[in-house]
Amino acid sequence: MKLDAKTVAALKLGGKKDAIFFDDSLKGFGYRLRAGAGGKTLRTWIVQYRHAGCGRRYKIGPAEAFTPDEARAEAKKVLAKVWQGLDPQTARIDRQAKDKLSFRSVVEDFLAAKEREVRPRTLFQLRRYLTGPYLKAFHTMALDRVSKRDVASRVLTIARENGPAVAREVRGALSGFYSWAMQMGLAEANPIIGTKRPKTNEPRERVLDDGELVAIWKACADNDYGKIVKLLILTGCRRAEIGDMRWSEIDLERGTFTIPATRSKNHRQHVLPLMPTMREIITGVPRMASRDQLFGLRAAAGFTAWSWKESKPALDERSKVRNWTVHDIRRSVATKMADIGVQPHIIEAALNHFSGHRGGIAGVYNRSTYEREMRNALATWHDHLRTLIAGGERKVVNFQPPQAAAP
Numbered sequence: 123m124k125l126d127a128k129t130v131a132a133l134k135l136g137g138k139k140d141a142i143f144f145d146d147s148l149k150g151f152g153y154r155l156r157a158g159a160g161g162k163t164l165r166t167w168i169v170q171y172r173h174a175g176c177g178r179r180y181k182i183g184p185a186e187a188f189t190p191d192e193a194r195a196e197a198k199k200v201l202a203k204v205w206q207g208l209d210p211q212t213a214r215i216d217r218q219a220k221d222k223l224s225f226r227s228v229v230e231d232f233l234a235a236k237e238r239e240v241r242p243r244t245l246f247q248l249r250r251y252l253t254g255p256y257l258k259a260f261h262t263m264a265l266d267r268v269s270k271r272d273v274a275s276r277v278l279t280i281a282r283e284n285g286p287a288v289a290r291e292v293r294g295a296l297s298g299f300y301s302w303a304m305q306m307g308l309a310e311a312n313p314i315i316g317t318k319r320p321k322t323n324e325p326r327e328r329v330l331d332d333g334e335l336v337a338i339w340k341a342c343a344d345n346d347y348g349k350i351v352k353l354l355i356l357t358g359c360r361r362a363e364i365g366d367m368r369w370s371e372i373d374l375e376r377g378t379f380t381i382p383a384t385r386s387k388n389h390r391q392h393v394l395p396l397m398p399t400m401r402e403i404i405t406g407v408p409r410m411a412s413r414d415q416l417f418g419l420r421a422a423a424g425f426t427a428w429s430w431k432e433s434k435p436a437l438d439e440r441s442k443v444r445n446w447t448v449h450d451i452r453r454s455v456a457t458k459m460a461d462i463g464v465q466p467h468i469i470e471a472a473l474n475h476f477s478g479h480r481g482g483i484a485g486v487y488n489r490s491t492y493e494r495e496m497r498n499a500l501a502t503w504h505d506h507l508r509t510l511i512a513g514g515e516r517k518v519v520n521f522q523p524p525q526a527a528a529p
Contacts, residue, residue: 125153126190135163142168150204151197153185167193169200173209180211225268226261228308229253232299241384243362243424250426251295256280256288265309274317286320293319326447330454334443336510341441346417346425347433349403354448356400356504358455358473360387361448366424368414372396372404379404381474392474395497397504455503462506464499472496 123129125145133143135155145151150171156164165185171178182188182196200210229252236245251257259276260268273296281289296314303309330338339355342348353364363381371380379400381392396404407416417425427433428448438444452473459469471492 125151125194130165130185130190142170144170145194148194148197148201150201151194167197169197169210171201171204173204173212178209178211180214221264221267223265223308224261225257225263225265226253228265228303229299231306232302235302243366243385246424246426247291248295248298251292252299256284256292257296265303266311268313270313270315270317273313277317277320281320286322289320290322293317326450326453328446328450328453329457330443330446330450332458332510334441334446335454335458335507337441337443338437339507339511341437341443343432343436343440345432347427347430347437349407350417350425351437351448351451352403353400354451355455355507356397356403357394357500358452358459359394360452361428362424363392365417365426365428367404367416369409369416370414374401374405377401386474388474390474393493394472395500397500399504399508458506459499459503462502464502465495468492468495468499472499 123143123145124147125143130143130153133153133155135141135157138155139157140155142152142154145153150169152168152170154164154166154168156166158164167182167185167188169180169182171180180200182193182200185193188196203210203213233245233249233252236248240248253261257276260272273293277289277293280292293314297312300309300312300314304312335355339352342351350361350364353359353367354361357364359381363385366385367379371382372378373380374396377396379394379396381394383389383391386392404416409416415424418427429435434448456469456473459472460466464472
């Protein structure tokens with residue numbers, strides 16, 4: 123019997139619940155009838171074969187979806203793989219299992235694994251890049267279906283729409299994710315390898331002059347972003363160190379702000395004295411019992427709205443200062459402190475940036491925090507700022523913490 127439109131239409135179960143009728147001209151190619159609910163007969167095209175001494179049955183599909191000729195063509199493809207020593211049915215089961223392993227579901231496992239290994243800010247950024255809109259096109263794809271071409275195209279689009287800096291960060295997060303997936307046996311390859319890395323921008327050299335610093339300070343609104351920018355000008359800290367500031371890191375009695383090693387870029391704890399203006403800004407922030415962070419939304423890890431229209435774009439419009447970034451403040455503070463006579467190593471201590479921390483005599487043996495010198499340097503800087511902002515006579519303040527100043 124040859125399975126064609128005429129012969130299969132005449133096939134009946136004949137009182138059986140399940141029956142398979144095979145084609146005589148193509149061994150293994152069959153037509154299966156099964157008794158369904160309500161007296162309905164289910165009709166399916168199948169292929170039966172043996173692999174490694176075991177019988178296998180491969181479902182081509184329902185009779186309604188394939189004509190006899192189409193089903194025969196599919197059967198030939200399946201049997202060709204069998205003759206090559208492959209096992210199509212096992213491959214299909216494996217493929218179905220892999221398709222259930224979606225990119226997004228594995229990302230959640232990756233983030234859970236990284237929660238105890240990386241800093242909160244790093245974890246937040248990983249989640250932002252991997253689960254946010256940048257890689258939304260990958261979220262429902264099977265993990266191993268994301269190709270090198272997909273990655274290259276997406277990175278190119280991100281660079282065009284959001285800039286090369288964001289594209290580099292997304293690419294880096296994606297590469298780290300796939301490296302972890304390979305280690306866990308969830309992926310066989312890293313599709314990021316070999317893709318073009320967005321061009322790195324030249325190091326910025328922008329230093330805000332005194333007039334620009336004053337203009338930015340005076341243009342700061344009485345909101346989270348305005349308070350953060352003022353604290354950055356006062357301390358020279360990195361934006362995340364202030365944006366993620368926590369009440370538990372502030373000791374108003376001792377007059378200190380401590381950035382823990384888990385939040386600092388060089389993994390060194392950094393203790394800053396609270397100058398009067400810093401204290402005034404911090405104590406003016408409403409404190410919520412259910413939240414340790416000073417800034418940002420309740421559900422976020424600190425302040426995240428750096429690009430929001432009411433943040434820097436609005437500040438630029440009010441201040442009329444152009445072509446500057448938030449990180450330029452840190453460079454400007456370091457430069458201005460040097461201009462008013464603060465020694466370079468004290469500036470580095472104040473900014474928690476030790477040039478010798480990776481090696482050399484200074485990095486290995488000198489563990490001084492220069493606490494007294496740093497306090498005096500920041501007091502001098504704050505007095506210089508006060509003079510610039512108020513336009514009055516400069517008066518150097520010998521700042522002491524509350525305990526030391528008490529009679």
